[in-house]
Amino acid sequence: MxxxxxxxxxxxxxxxxxxxxxxxxxxxxxxxxxxxxxxxxxxxxxxxxxxxxxxxxxLEKEEPVYYLMYKPRGIISSVKDDKGRKVVTDLLSEEIEERLFPIGRLDYDTSGILLLTNDGEFANLLMHPKHKIDKVYVAKIKGLPPKSDLTKIKKGVKSEQDILKAVGYRVLSSDKKAGTTILELTLHEGKNRHVRRMMEALGFPVLKLKRERYGLLTLDGLKPGEYRKLTPKEVKQMRNLAIKIVK
Known part of the structure; x- marks a missing residue:
């Protein structure tokens, strides 16, 4: 017993x-x-x-389920919204009977990978900062930041009471005529409006933001608003990734 x-x-x-x-x-x-x-x-x-x-x-014990969604812009990363706006669970088929909730959040105006589950242990494992799982974003920003500004991203940028940082970045392209830059940013933490606040504090507002990778998972094969079940192998890989990083 x-x-x-x-x-x-x-x-x-x-x-x-x-x-x-x-x-x-x-x-x-x-x-x-x-x-x-x-x-x-x-x-x-x-x-x-x-x-x-x-x-x-x-309590009613449910079998754990795991989904990967391509969250569109203009959708709340929650199961309900007091302002009556559309939430991510509104995109799910009525055939899904489990009570799913998102693992972490993506801003209203941010698109990309969002995981949903009914497994609180799994969610906590992936969300905890100590597990240092890569979350890769692509941001279109206003301006052409010099390297001296971009290096501050890894050191940490102060915004309100927070120190916001990325563990890595790459300049994917620059458009001098339009005055814009596209950056790839890798985060381990996910504070409120993390990327937007960080870049705004440096003087380069984010015009468009998308999360393209979460650990080993990508958006391959999905369009905005679509979702799929994670395979048992993917669930095991994500769990092992978090545990391995902690060890």
Whole structure:
């Protein structure tokens, strides 16, 4: 029986309700019950037979699923929006019954790779900055930045209270006549409007932004608004990539 014990926050995350970190907050806030009893202690372990409720709603164990979406511009990276704007889950077929949520976010005006899942553990593994998974963006910016400015990208640029940086960059092309440059930027973190704020702080506003690669995954074969299931091999590769980098 001991082998079947799992930490409560992990069980909640695996159910697809929320991420593990948010599950921990729900426990501390007294919003989780096990067999009718409120649990507020992190690390509490439960068995598959225990009845777990979150905000009064019993958990229903779902099989984990994983999707890769080509998010178009003008779509919110969320499962709902208080302003009534279209969200990424609106693009999913009604045949998908699992409660999916996006892994991280892409800005409203940013297109590209977005992963969706109901596996909170997997989401947390990929999102945590310590796992240093490459997220590759292509940005069209206003201006023709000299190398002296671009080197600041790797050192870190201050914006509000944040230090924003990329781990690498490449100049893909420059258009002197139009006064624009296309950059490839590789990030490990993903702070709010990271690329846009970083480039704006340097004086080169982003005109267009697309995330083209997430770890080993690309947009090959997809058009904006389309999505596909990750193969078991891809899921394993992404999981192993994060774990390998940490080790």
């Amino acid at each position: 001991t082998n079947n014990l799992e930490r409560l926050q992990k069980v909640i995350a695996q159910s697809g309700v929320t991420s593990r970190r948010k599950a921990e907050n729900l426990i501390l806030e007294g919003k989780v019950k096990v067999n009718g009893k409120v649990i507020t202690t992190l690390g509490t372990k439960v068995t598959p037979d225990d009845k777990v409720e979150v905000n009064g709603v019993p």
